[in-house]
Amino acid sequence: MTSYQYQNQQLQLENVNIKEIAEIVNTPFYCYSQESISTAYNGYVEQLKGLDTQVCYALKANSNQAVIKVLADLGAGADVVSEGELRRALAAGIPASKIVYSGVAKTPDEMLFALSKNIFQFNVESENELYVLNEMACSVSKKAAIAFRINPDVDANTHAKISTGMSENKFGIPISRTTEIYRLADSMEGIEVQGIDVHIGSQLTQLIPFDQTFKLIREKVIELATMGIQLKIIDVGGGLGVDYDASNPVIPSKEDYCALLTKHFSDLDCKIILEPGRSLVGNSGLLISRVIYKKRGEERTFIIIDAGMNDLLRPSMYEAHHDILPLTESDNTATYDIVGPICETGDTFARGRKMAELEEGELVAIMSSGAYGAAMSSTYNTRLQVPEVLVNGDQFSIVRERISYEALINQDQLASWQ
Numbered sequence: 189m190t191s192y193q194y195q196n197q198q199l200q201l202e203n204v205n206i207k208e209i210a211e212i213v214n215t216p217f218y219c220y221s222q223e224s225i226s227t228a229y230n231g232y233v234e235q236l237k238g239l240d241t242q243v244c245y246a247l248k249a250n251s252n253q254a255v256i257k258v259l260a261d262l263g264a265g266a267d268v269v270s271e272g273e274l275r276r277a278l279a280a281g282i283p284a285s286k287i288v289y290s291g292v293a294k295t296p297d298e299m300l301f302a303l304s305k306n307i308f309q310f311n312v313e314s315e316n317e318l319y320v321l322n323e324m325a326c327s328v329s330k331k332a333a334i335a336f337r338i339n340p341d342v343d344a345n346t347h348a349k350i351s352t353g354m355s356e357n358k359f360g361i362p363i364s365r366t367t368e369i370y371r372l373a374d375s376m377e378g379i380e381v382q383g384i385d386v387h388i389g390s391q392l393t394q395l396i397p398f399d400q401t402f403k404l405i406r407e408k409v410i411e412l413a414t415m416g417i418q419l420k421i422i423d424v425g426g427g428l429g430v431d432y433d434a435s436n437p438v439i440p441s442k443e444d445y446c447a448l449l450t451k452h453f454s455d456l457d458c459k460i461i462l463e464p465g466r467s468l469v470g471n472s473g474l475l476i477s478r479v480i481y482k483k484r485g486e487e488r489t490f491i492i493i494d495a496g497m498n499d500l501l502r503p504s505m506y507e508a509h510h511d512i513l514p515l516t517e518s519d520n521t522a523t524y525d526i527v528g529p530i531c532e533t534g535d536t537f538a539r540g541r542k543m544a545e546l547e548e549g550e551l552v553a554i555m556s557s558g559a560y561g562a563a564m565s566s567t568y569n570t571r572l573q574v575p576e577v578l579v580n581g582d583q584f585s586i587v588r589e590r591i592s593y594e595a596l597i598n599q600d601q602l603a604s605w606q
């Protein structure tokens with residue numbers, strides 16, 4: 189579903205002319221469509237009607253409070269990976285009873301904080317983490333409800349940096365050790381074994397790896413039941429991708445993905461937790477930027493825009509493709525390298541891209557930037573982190589201001605001897 193379209197040759201997000209936002213907010217900035225987020229969330233809910241499920245939004249994709257609140261109001265839970273994310277989820281109104289805590293290295297302090305909030309589940313990733321969690325829970329006379337994240341050794345067929353389900357990856361407990369680790373946990377005073385968890389990677393473009401993984405998880409649930417360990421939660425992680433290239437859609441539908449969940453798990457009498465991040469917010473967001481210079485090099489023409497790799501890291505970090513559209517529609521085309529102002533060659537958004545012709549001063553939208561965009565941004569090159577704007581119908585609202593240079597510099601202080 190697309191929440192943007194050209195009207196009178198001007199790019200609109202929902203019913204808002206993005207240029208109008210740019211006049212007030214100044215570039216670069218992110219803007220998100222509330223409608224697109226809601227449609228994506230409801231897509232899961234709709235497809236999973238027959239199953240007992242809870243969608244727990246993976247906050248790391250976009251942790252703006254307003255974005256979390258949109259999802260909280262729709263009934264979403266949260267998948268968090270740090271005390272900071274847990275605090276954000278709670279602050280946006282997601283009840284602790286719908287929060288799962290993932291991550292390979294929860295610290296004792298983080299565990300104690302999460303225990304004090306009575307979260308729904310800890311997804312435990314190692315034996316040593318289990319010991320520490322047991323100790324922390326006992327120290328406050330509580331039982332920590334847990335699932336083990338199992339590493340199924342399945343290739344997600346995605347970029348190596350976001351592939352997490354193979355034995356060479358740091359994540360989860362090797363599937364061969366499943367029964368052993370559950371037996372151990374079952375004997376611990378501070379641990380309540382309730383589920384099993386898996387997450388094999390992000391931006392998956394095929395269903396086969398999910399199918400293979402869910403089959404293995406199903407087998408483990410059945411095997412554990414025969415040992416007297418009856419699980420009631422199956423957490424299937426996130427990972428379903430989004431289309432980044434509108435001219436070449438490749439992502440399987442939510443319908444087909446959810447059909448797999450039904451196929452593998454509907455008869456197991458378990459609640460299914462999903463942890464989608466990107467597929468809820470990815471296509472909802474645009475990074476709006478202005479062309480500063482058009483520079484003709486020896487062989488290529490560079491369009492230098494005012495957004496950089498510090499604002500959107502994905503192209504530089506994962507060689508990710510993002511469509512780039514002019515805010516004013518044009519029929520003329522040209523071939524460009526679209527680059528940022530940062531002092532690194534990796535600060536490149538597109539190379540040799542055939543696209544609409546652009547002039548200096550023009551505004552462009554870097555599409556599908558709602559997930560892992562603002563959330564991964566930094567102040568590298570002492571650039572101000574960009575503002576974020578939420579659009580809803582014909583309204584828009586700034587949901588994160590651009591801070592001042594003064595505030596940024598004042599985050600530092602001189603050493604006592606200076």
Ligand code: LLP
Nearest residue numbers: 246290387390391426427463464465466560
């Ligand atoms: N659950 C766990 C345990 C995860 O580690 C992740 C993502 C998710 C859920 C959500 O996955 P999603 O539905 O968004 O694929 N920065 C990278 C993506 C990193 C994903 C990390 N984990 C990117 O920009 O592509």
